[in-house]
Amino acid sequence: MDEKLFPFDTIEPKWQAFWRAEKLFNVDTNNVANKYYCLMMFPYPSAALHVGHGRNYIIGDAVARYKMMRGFNVLTPMGFDAFGLPAENAAIKDGIHPEISTLNNIRTMKEQFNRWGVEYDWDREVISCLPAYYKWTQWIFLKLHAKGLAYKKKAFVNWCPSCQTVLANEQVVDNACERCSTPVQQKDLEQWFFKITEYADRLLKDITKLTEWPERVKTMQRNWIGSSCGVEIDFKVEGSDEFLKCFTTRVDTIYGATFMAIAPEHLMVHTLIKGAKGKEQLLKEIQKMRDVSRIERSDAKVEKEGVFTGRYVINPASGNRMPVYVANYILMEYGTGAIMAVPAHDQRDFDFAKKYDLPITVVIDDPASPLDGARMKEAYTAEGIMANSGQFNGMSSEKAMEKIADYFENKGFGKRMTRYRLRDWLISRQRYWGAPIPIVYCGKCGTVPVPDKDLPVLLPGNVEFRPTGESPLKAAKDFVNTKCPRCGGPAARETDTMDTFVDSSWYYLRYITPGTNDKPFDTAAVNKWLPVDQYIGGVEHAILHLLYSRFITKFLHDIGSVGFDEPFKNLFTQGMITKNGVKMSKSKGNTVSPDALIGEYGADTVRLYTLFIGPPEKDAEWSDRGVEGAFRFLGRVWRLVEKVRLSGMKTRPEAKLSQAEAGLKRKIHRTIKKVTDDLDGGFHFNTAISSIMELVNESYDLIGKDENACGSAVLREAAESVIILLAPFVPHISEEMWQLIGKKSSIFRSSWPIFDKDAMVEDRITIPVQINGKLRSTVEAPLDIKEEALKELVLADSKVIKWTAGNAIKKFIVVPKKLVNIVV
16 A cells, blocks of 8 residues: 555554653542543563564553543553563573563564554652562562461472472463463472462352453362362271361261271371381372372273272261372362262272272162162262161251261361362462561571661572572572571571562552552552453463452451452453464464564554454464555555545535435434443444445445535544444554644543434435336335325336336335335
């Protein structure tokens, strides 16, 4: 296309500079009238952005601009999730210090945002790797620690051998590291955790408050938290004072429990096998089980394997001895990591019992066909009648469930409880690039939190940061060696750093008062602006970031720091942009750089195509031909506006509208309604843009029918409407065209158009004409035409004259506004 018709290379820098000079996106947070907090998830500054990343930011910018034109006081800040593995791995790959790499990438990304025409209130920028920010991340850690919600314990944890660090359960996908896809191992390490399980019930119940969140995100969170109601039972280990706790949702089967199975990672394993014959061989077998992925171990088809510990527990219901096995199909993340095995009524237990020749006792009988444990081919898992269950024999299993639970609580054998699949959040990392954990270890005082007045605990700069399997900070003696804040004696700092998801769990609060030095945020100001009105980001954060942010918000609410307990009112999760059928990534070599596209077609073209590519909540395949189509469309719009402008704005009175002009006016107001409904009702950018394209086509149709149409007031109205409706999507060209037609201020200081219901009403109709029951013609008539006038119009029609020639008209039947039938 002739670049002179659409000079994006001069238009776009001009308006980007104008918006910054005018501080179009800067907001006074003291003014909360008609406030609208529109927030995009802040990015990892690990590399330059590609067009797949751009979808999130372009959507957010379009929403912010639209809301601005609707009269809202729009707060739209941006920052960078600058600590953590993504930024550190990028620095290691490039061979430079993470701080230098990260800040360089931030500058690059800000330039990209600017070239896209994506604007923010940059005066509110937060960068999580800077001390002014992570001081308050450490403060939140200390508040959790003071409440007993941050603690250190030894546990089997997920270890990524590639990233050389531990991972939270939520960071393991299909038994692999969600960052690098390396298979995860299990390691027994001492680590720091946040006790998110204390909030499990509230996190689950309060999902009902999230009425403006996508249903699939809420379902993902419900499933991850995973509530189960049952009974926790204490099984006494024979010959000791120890108990094994077991949680079961099937307490009705307790009398049929013939052995106990525990996970290879269970903390009681070493206690149970102490003194056992062949202990070393047992440990080898147990380690072999640990090395198998949890996905494989939980597969119902996997062969059941186990080792006998040599110990027994006592069944509190039957009094029978139950051998304790370490079994491969038991996972620590479910229940207590120990199960009472009931082979007659659980297929996995049945398979294990058959393999190791363990008793199978029927306690729920099939009323239609009595069961015999010795002859059973598979477990009976349906409801039935209680058998071999003492005083509960003859009851329905459903009724016995409650009765046995009552009995156990009365006897002190166990208690009803709700358990969750959710596990505590593992937050310590054996990597350099993260916020230091504000804890010191004193030989005299033990574990001591760093006082608030000594924050931030600064991350030292001169450190060999490449991962070795233990924290690089251990080698930084000037950092490690310190004084105990309690007794003043020698002490050592904690050398693990915090997971980057701790940094991102509260950043949306900092934006409101980013300059405060004596507190993380101003509570009064935050309470006026939050919850966030619209949060936009990828569905991949449904569990990790969104769940953690909900937890931290609830905690801050409980200690009085905020007055709300859910951080995000509305959530929109955009789909991915794919190339060659898969998600864009450097490793796959299928990324598309926005810089080259903007150089060739302009930012508005890239923005338009990104929004038009498909429903924004769904994945979409990138097409270079589609970009060209978007470019051609903007060229058509530019030429249309030029035609109207060059007409000198001569207008004809609307009282003399032609039929074609009246049709265009209807289309204008129907388009305004359609675009408004699409933006208010779920960000249907693609259908909104499609309706604007139709309006442009009808405008050209009018010009084709009437060479003087460029002077029409209706065509001018159409051109103005196209410009203003396109503005949130393609802001640079819209600002330029707005100025070309004589407007003085920014288009984003203008009001969004309001559709006229009366103008949308059709004032003419097409009426079919039948002769002796067969369709012979149609006539255009005013909507309110009288019957006599309609008869005259029909009888004057050339086709009607032809078909009635020489015949007497016997009847002239009119069905008002629908049909004329002539009988000859």
